[in-house]
Amino acid sequence: FFIPYVIPGRTGTQLLPQDLAILHSKFQNVRAVKEATGNLENMKLTRKLCGEDFDILSGDDDMTYTMMTSPDIKASGVISVTSNIAPKAVQEMTEKILNGNINEASKLYEALKPLFSIVTVKTNENTPFGPIVCKARNPLPYKTLMNILVMPSGPCRQPLGKMTKNGIEKMLEEVRKVYEKNPEILKPIEDFFDVDLSERLYNKDFLRGLYYED
Structure with a gap:
């Protein structure tokens, strides 16, 4: 299982949604991406090209809630920095979103915002x-x-x-x-x-x- 990290702010380059779609279609173990572009349109295109069986994981803590609740992105979770300090709260927020408890997840998101x-x-x-x-x-x-x-x-x-x-x-x-x-x-x-x-x-x-x- 291989997770490409798309972090242009660190690498100065970016795997495009088209690149990910090619990899996903050719290699069964490429089934997810850590998405840290900060670009919602890029994420939507990744979902469109890679399909529903491809996991988009947030690489930006402050965007996780938006990425997971967007019907055009449907992120599955987060590879989180904040979880080094508050793992339980971050896990609870993502689980509540996945279980459809958006109101409770939103409260946790607001509480975690300073972190x-x-x-x-x-x-x-x-x-x-x-x-x-x-x-x-x-x-x-x-x-x-x-x-x-x-x-x-x-x-x-x-x-x-x-x-x-x-x-x-x-x-x-x-x-x-x-x-x-x-x-x-x-x-x-x-x-x-x-x-x-x-x-x-x-x-x-x-x-x-x-x-x-x-």
């Missing part, structure tokens, strides 16, 4: 040579968050390094929204790793060494 928004974190930073936009790309924000929460993850491999201090603060603002409004989403972390999230999310001492000082 979806930090897969990549953009901040405005000042340098000696003028302002810049700094982008902390996936998986840097989630690896940083996991380190803050004492979840084994290790550092990012180069060329990814650390986040900026502003980036970490922006990320934590979103995580705190979930903790304050829907604490049950993050509760499994406390139970399994025996950590106090109120300490970890609000005490800046736990951020030392995780961002660039200069």
Whole structure:
């Protein structure tokens, strides 16, 4: 079973729906795609050309709900970044959609939105040579968050390094929204790793060494 990953933002190229249809027609083990183009029309064409027996898997957490509920896309699920932090909630959302419980799935989607928004974190930073936009790309924000929460993850491999201090603060603002409004989403972390999230999310001492000082 082979799943092509279509992530033009990372690779600079893209397997087109026509390419996937050719592969699917010639090779029985090509039965799915991780779709991370962000282009709904591209996804609709993939469904049209590849047929109903082909699984489209979301590669963008924030688009999973739309992809799975669209009658022209009918995504089957997600290969999720957010599931590193909230696997139970992400699984429940996708299962509810597949079971037709759209209202409950929509509530979970709204509750998870802040976590979806930090897969990549953009901040405005000042340098000696003028302002810049700094982008902390996936998986840097989630690896940083996991380190803050004492979840084994290790550092990012180069060329990814650390986040900026502003980036970490922006990320934590979103995580705190979930903790304050829907604490049950993050509760499994406390139970399994025996950590106090109120300490970890609000005490800046736990951020030392995780961002660039200069």
